[in-house]
Amino acid sequence: xxxxxxxxVSAIVVALWWLVRQGVTTKPWLATGVAPMLQVGPGPSNxxxxxxxxxxxxxxxxxxFGSAFVMRMDTEPWSAMTLPPVxxxxxxxxILASLFLHMAFNAATRGDGPGLRRAAMIAGLATTGFLxxxxxAWREMAMGGDGxxxxxxxxFFYILSGLHGLHILGxxxxxxxxxxRSRADPDRLTLGLGLCATYWDFLLIIWAGLLxxxxxxxxxxxxxxxxxxx
Amino acid sequence: MVNVSHQPDANVPPAEVPDVHPPHAHSWLGKWVxxxxxxxxxxxxxxxxxxIGMVALVLSWLMRLQLGFPDLFSFSPEAYYQxxxxxxxxxxxxxxxxxxxxxxxxxxxxxxxxxxxxxxPFVNMLSYWVYLLAVVVLVASFFAPGGPTGAGWTLYPxxxxxxxxxxxQQAGIILMLVSLILFIIGFTMGGLNYxxxxxxxxxxxxxxxxxxxxxxxxxxxxxxxLLAFPALFVASVMMLFDRLLGTSFFMPxxxxxxxxxxxxxxxxxxxxxxxxxxxHPEVYIVALPAFGIVSDLISVHARKNxxxxxxxxxxxxxxxxxxxxxxxxxxxxxxxxxxxxxxFATTTLIIAVPTAIKVYNWVLTLWQGDIHLTTPMLFSLAFxxxxxxxxxxxxxxxxxxxxxxxxxxxxxxxxxHMVMGVAPLMVIFGAIYHWYPKMTGRMLNDAMxxxxxxxxxxxxYLIFFPMHYVGIVGVPRRYPEVGDxxxxxxxxxxxxxxxxxxxxxxxAAQIMFLYNIIRSVWNGxxxxxxxxxxxxxxxxxxxxxxxxxxxxxxxPVVYRxxxxxxxxxxxxxxxxxxxxxxxxxxxxx
Numbered sequence: 001x002x003x004x005x006x007x008x009v010s011a012i013v014v015a016l017w018w019l020v021r022q023g024v025t026t027k028p029w030l031a032t033g034v035a036p037m038l039q040v041g042p043g044p045s046n047x048x049x050x051x052x053x054x055x056x057x058x059x060x061x062x063x064x065f066g067s068a069f070v071m072r073m074d075t076e077p078w079s080a081m082t083l084p085p086v087x088x089x090x091x092x093x094x095i096l097a098s099l100f101l102h103m104a105f106n107a108a109t110r111g112d113g114p115g116l117r118r119a120a121m122i123a124g125l126a127t128t129g130f131l132x133x134x135x136x137a138w139r140e141m142a143m144g145g146d147g148x149x150x151x152x153x154x155x156f157f158y159i160l161s162g163l164h165g166l167h168i169l170g171x172x173x174x175x176x177x178x179x180x181r182s183r184a185d186p187d188r189l190t191l192g193l194g195l196c197a198t199y200w201d202f203l204l205i206i207w208a209g210l211l212x213x214x215x216x217x218x219x220x221x222x223x224x225x226x227x228x229x230x
Numbered sequence: 231m232v233n234v235s236h237q238p239d240a241n242v243p244p245a246e247v248p249d250v251h252p253p254h255a256h257s258w259l260g261k262w263v264x265x266x267x268x269x270x271x272x273x274x275x276x277x278x279x280x281x282i283g284m285v286a287l288v289l290s291w292l293m294r295l296q297l298g299f300p301d302l303f304s305f306s307p308e309a310y311y312q313x314x315x316x317x318x319x320x321x322x323x324x325x326x327x328x329x330x331x332x333x334x335x336x337x338x339x340x341x342x343x344x345x346x347x348x349x350x351p352f353v354n355m356l357s358y359w360v361y362l363l364a365v366v367v368l369v370a371s372f373f374a375p376g377g378p379t380g381a382g383w384t385l386y387p388x389x390x391x392x393x394x395x396x397x398x399q400q401a402g403i404i405l406m407l408v409s410l411i412l413f414i415i416g417f418t419m420g421g422l423n424y425x426x427x428x429x430x431x432x433x434x435x436x437x438x439x440x441x442x443x444x445x446x447x448x449x450x451x452x453x454x455x456l457l458a459f460p461a462l463f464v465a466s467v468m469m470l471f472d473r474l475l476g477t478s479f480f481m482p483x484x485x486x487x488x489x490x491x492x493x494x495x496x497x498x499x500x501x502x503x504x505x506x507x508x509x510h511p512e513v514y515i516v517a518l519p520a521f522g523i524v525s526d527l528i529s530v531h532a533r534k535n536x537x538x539x540x541x542x543x544x545x546x547x548x549x550x551x552x553x554x555x556x557x558x559x560x561x562x563x564x565x566x567x568x569x570x571x572x573x574f575a576t577t578t579l580i581i582a583v584p585t586a587i588k589v590y591n592w593v594l595t596l597w598q599g600d601i602h603l604t605t606p607m608l609f610s611l612a613f614x615x616x617x618x619x620x621x622x623x624x625x626x627x628x629x630x631x632x633x634x635x636x637x638x639x640x641x642x643x644x645x646x647h648m649v650m651g652v653a654p655l656m657v658i659f660g661a662i663y664h665w666y667p668k669m670t671g672r673m674l675n676d677a678m679x680x681x682x683x684x685x686x687x688x689x690x691y692l693i694f695f696p697m698h699y700v701g702i703v704g705v706p707r708r709y710p711e712v713g714d715x716x717x718x719x720x721x722x723x724x725x726x727x728x729x730x731x732x733x734x735x736x737x738a739a740q741i742m743f744l745y746n747i748i749r750s751v752w753n754g755x756x757x758x759x760x761x762x763x764x765x766x767x768x769x770x771x772x773x774x775x776x777x778x779x780x781x782x783x784x785x786p787v788v789y790r791x792x793x794x795x796x797x798x799x800x801x802x803x804x805x806x807x808x809x810x811x812x813x814x815x816x817x818x819x
Binding site: 001004005008011012015016019022023024025026027028029031032033043044046049050053054056057060061064065067068071072074075076078148149152155156159163 | 350422425426429453456457460461477496497507535547551789791812
C-alpha cells in the first residue's frame with residue numbers, strides 16, 4: 001500500500017497546510033462582527049475547485065490501483081509483459097492533445113476565434129487518435145499472446161488503460177459540451193477550455209505514471225520502499 | 231469579547247462568490263421528482279435510505295429468529311449468510327453513509343453555511359438518482375436466480391466468487407459489486423458538491439471557524455469518503471473482472487469439488503488491504519457526522535456553548551487523518567510482520583486520544599448546563615454513553631493478543647454494533663427529532679418520541695450487552711447454529727432467545743417512529759421558525775420550511791459563531807449567528 005500511503009500523506013499535509021492558512025487557530029468565541037476576508041484577490045471558481053477535488057479523487061483511485069499492482073507483483077507467479085510499440089505513438093498523441101488544449105485556452109483568452117477552433121480541433125483529433133491507438137495496443141497485445149487472463153501484468157494493463165481511456169472519453173465529452181454550449185459566451189468558453197487543459201494535463205501525468213509501472217521503471221523505487229518497511 | 235469589525239455594519243466585505251439565484255423548476259416533475267434543490271434531494275436520499283434500512287431491519291429479525299429459536303425457525307445456512315451479508319452492507323453503506331452525507335449533508339450544509347444551494351445542483355440531482363439505481367440493483371439481487379450474495383459484508387475472495395458461497399457463481403455477487411460501483415460513482419458526485427459548497431459558497435462572515443460542528447463533521451467525513459471509497463471501487467472492479475472475465479487479481483490457485491479452477495497466483499490479501507483501506511475510514515465516515523451533529527444538539531439543548539470548539543475541530547480533522555493509517559488492525563488474523571502489527575495497534579490506540587477529547591468536551595458542555603431533556607437531547611446523551619461503551623470494547627480488539635482469541639466471536643459483533651450501529655443511529659434519531667420542525671414546520675409527537683427513545687435505548691443495551699458475554703463464552707459469529715457443544719450451556723441458549731425477543735421489540739419501536747414521522751407531516755403541532763431557540767444559521771431562514779434559494783432576496787451576513795447561548799447581558803438566552811447586535815451590555819471574554 002506504499003503508493004496510496006504516499007498519496008494520502010501528501011494530501012493530508014496539503015490539507016493541513018491549507019487549514020492553518022484558513023485560521024483554524026483563531027478563537028471564534030472571542031470574535032464577533034464580520035470577520036475580515038482571509039483571501040486577497042479573487043479565489044478559484046467553483047468549477048476550478050470542483051475539478052481540483054475531482055483530480056485528487058481520481059488520483060487516489062489510480063494510486064490505489066498502483067498499490068494493488070505493486071502488492072500483486074510480490075505474489076508468484078508474476079510474468080512481466082512487453083508493451084507494444086504503438087504505446088509510444090499514443091503517448092505522443094496525448095502530449096500533443098494536452099499542448100494544443102493549452103494553445104486553445106490561450107487563444108480563447110486572447111479572443112482569437114480561428115486559432116481557438118484550430119487548436120481545439122487538433123486536440124480533439126489527437127485525443128481520439130490516442131483512444132484508437134490504445135485499442136490497437138490491446139489488439140496487438142492479445143495477438144502477441146498477452147491476453148486479459150494470460151498473466152497478472154497484462155490483466156493490470158487492460159484494466160488500467162481501460163479505466164484511463166474511460167476518463168479520457170469523459171473528458172472528450174466535456175470538451176464537446178464546452179465547444180457546443182459555450183460557443184456564444186467567451187468567458188464560459190475560456191473557463192471550460194482552461195478546465196479541459198488542466199484535466200488533460202492530469203490524465204497525461206496519470207498515463208506517464210502507468211507507463212512507469214508497466215515498464216518496470218518503478219521497481220527499484222518499490223524495492224527501496226519495501227526495504228524500508230520490512 | 232472582541233468585535234472584529236467594531237461597527238456591525240461597517241466594513242462588510244463583498245461576497246467572495248457572487249450571489250446567484252438557483253433556477254426554479256416550473257414543472258411538477260422538476261420540483262418533486264428531478265429536483266435540483268438540495269433540500270428535496272436530502273429528503274429523497276433520506277426516504278430511500280430509511281426504506282432500504284427497513285429491509286435490513288427485517289433481515290436482522292430473520293437472523294435473530296434463526297439464532298434465538300433454531301428449533302422453531304430453521305433457515306438454511308445459505309439463507310442465513312445471505313441475510314448477514316445484505317444486512318451488513320445495507321446498514322453500513324446504503325443506510326448510514328447515505329443518510330448522514332446524502333441526507334443531512336444535503337439538507338444542512340447549504341443552510342448552515344448560508345448558501346442558496348449546492349454549487350452544482352444538476353450533479354447533485356444525478357448523485358441521488360445514481361444512488362437510487364445502486365439500491366435498485368442491490369434489491370434486484372433478492373429476486374435473481376440463487377438470490378443475493380452470502381459472502382459476508384466484507385466480500386472476501388476467494389470464497390465470494392466460488393460456487394460454495396450463495397450467489398458466488400450466480401448473479402448475486404455480480405449485482406452486489408455493480409451496485410457498490412454505482413453507489414461510489416453517485417456518492418462522488420454528491421461528495422464533490424458538499425466539499426466545494428463548504429469551500430466556496432459560505433456566506434459573508436462565515437469563516438471556517440464559525441461553521442457549526444455538524445458542517446465540520448460532514449465536511450471532513452466527505453473528504454475522507456472521497457479518498458476511501460475509491461479503494462472499494464478498485465476492489466469491486468477487480469473482483470468483477472475475476473468473476474466475469476477470468477482474471478486472477480485476487481484468486482489463488484485452488485481446487486474446487488476435486489477440480490482445479492482456471493485461476494492462479496492471485497492474492498486474496500490484496501483484496502483485504504483494499505477493502506479495509508475503505509472499511510476502517512468508513513467507521514469514521516459514519517462517526518464524524520454523528521460527532522458533529524451531537525455536538526450541536528448538546529449545545530442547543532443544554533443552552534451552553536460547546537466546550538473546546540477549536541479542539542473539537544482539530545479532533546475531527548485529526549481523527550479523519552489518523553483513520554487512514556489503521557486499516558490493517560482488521561487483518562491481524564490474516565497474519566503480518568510483527569512490527570506491522572505493533573504499528574497498527576499503536577495507531578489504533580492513538581485514535582482514542584482525539585476521540586476521548588471529544589467525549590470530555592461533550593461532558594464538559596453538559597457540566598452546569600441548563601439541560602433540557604428533550605427527545606433530541608435524550609438521544610444525544612444515549613449516543614455519548616453508547617459510543618464510550620463501544621469504544622472501550624474497541625480497546626480490547628485493537629490489541630493483537632486480545633483480538634486473536636476474540637476474533638470471529640459474537641463479542642466482535644456486539645462491539646461494532648454498539649459503536650457503529652446503535653451509536654450513530656441514536657444520533658440520526660436525535661437529529662431527525664431536532665431538525666424535523668425546520669423541514670416540515672411541525673413538531674414530531676413528543677410522547678411517541680419519548681417512548682421511541684426509551685424502548686430503543688434500553689432495548690439496544692438488552693440486545694448487545696448480553697451479546698458481549700455470549701462472545702466471551704465462545705459463541706462464534708457467522709454460525710447459523712452452534713448445535714451441541716461442551717462449552718455452550720443452556721444459559722447461552724436462553725440469552726440468545728432473550729436477545730432475539732428484544733430485537734423484535736426494538737424493531738417494532740422503529741415502526742412507531744416511522745408512523746410518527748408520517749403522521750406529523752399533517753397532524754404535528756406547528757413549530758414556528760425556531761422552536762429550540764437555536765443560534766445556528768439554518769434556524770433563521772425567512773421561511774419555514776425554507777423555500778428554494780433558502781434566503782429570500784439577500785444572503786445572510788454572519789457576525790459570530792454558532793454557540794452563543796446564555797450570554798450574560800443578551801436579550802435572549804441565545805444570539806443568532808446573523809444577529810449584528812449581540813449582548814446589550816458588553817460581556818467579559
